[in-house]
Amino acid sequence: MEQTIEVGLGERSYPICIGSKVLAQIGPALQDKQVGKRYAIISDDQVAALYGEALLHSLTKAGLACELITFPHGEASKNLATIGQLASALAEQGFDRKDALIALGGGVTGDITGFLAAIYMRGIPFVQVPTTLLAQVDSSVGGKTGVDIPQGKNLIGCFYQPQAVFIDTDVLSTLPREEFLGGMAEVIKYGASIDAEFFTWLGENRPSILALDATSIIYMVRRCCEMKADVVEQDEREGGLRRILNFGHTIGHAVEAASGYQLIHGFAVAIGMQAVAELAVRAGIAPLACATAINELLLAYELPVTIPKDYSAEALRGYLQTDKKTVGGRVFFVLPEGVGKVRITDAIAEVHLDAVLAGQPLA
Incomplete structure (x- = not known):
């Protein structure tokens, strides 16, 4: 095989x-x-x-x-x-x-x-x-x-x-189940940011994936590697396109740092993906259906989707400013326009970011 x-x-x-x-x-x-x-x-x-x-x-x-x-x-x-x-x-x-x-x-x-x-x-x-x-x-x-x-x-x-x-x-x-599920956050990242068909496949094949069916796992790993390789070949040093692979990671890294690195990386990325999906909805970049779809798939794989309430918005903002993806003091976000399509932007209203970091629900 x-x-x-x-x-x-x-x-x-x-x-x-x-x-x-x-x-x-x-x-x-x-x-x-x-x-x-x-x-x-x-x-x-x-x-x-x-x-x-x-x-x-x-x-x-x-x-x-x-x-x-x-x-x-x-x-x-x-x-x-x-x-x-x-x-x-x-x-x-x-x-x-x-x-x-x-x-x-x-x-x-x-x-x-x-x-x-x-x-x-x-x-x-x-x-x-x-x-x-x-x-x-x-x-x-x-x-x-x-x-x-x-x-x-x-x-x-x-x-x-x-x-x-x-x-x-x-x-x-x-692999401990928690670590496997954390890895699934990175898998879902590829579908949510690059390949809508793969995103759908992940939802349809959840039972065989969680059962570690060899055929499903090998296909899943291969497809992710193909997408990663394609992006790296076009932008090895993250000058532009490769930044789409940071989907969920900007806020995710801040959440991970705020936890004192007690929260595993994949769980932090899952929270970060849902956060930027909601940020995109608030900014008028993505429809509510996009954030809902991402939320449902993350929950289907037993992943967390909300920033813990004891993580202050102020602390998270501090970590965002020191993130290596911040340029000239501007924080860049990878936001979904829809499942399988993203844009990179620093043009986000403070009020929208504050609402997301504070965990305010979408209307």
């Missing part, structure tokens, strides 16, 4: 391999590609316990030298201190510019490993092996890397493309 699509970026193009039992094929694939002389698998302690040995076995069986280096799981580890600790571990074990990194884990691991690869020895190759739905459909593709600082999420980072992405959909069977 393995399928491959290409992210076409000229000399920096790379394949995304999607399917069942892909984990066992990574060693032979890396042997063929000769990405590195030696490999450091970077993983958090939870994922390493589940899949570290399997990936080590795949590489060593293919005759590749490899080491497993772990860090504590969770968003709290996504910082410069972790980067420093991992870099020191690489240096102590003698990794050099001819070696490569493998990101085995979710979005946090992928962001950390990609950033580490970009700056260690001024740049070494890396590959992505995403183990969460969110990472499989979004963060592992496109080359965004980075870490958080107290002032906001992903404020330190760079664009650095992987050499390959290996997506084994079988690993989703061990």
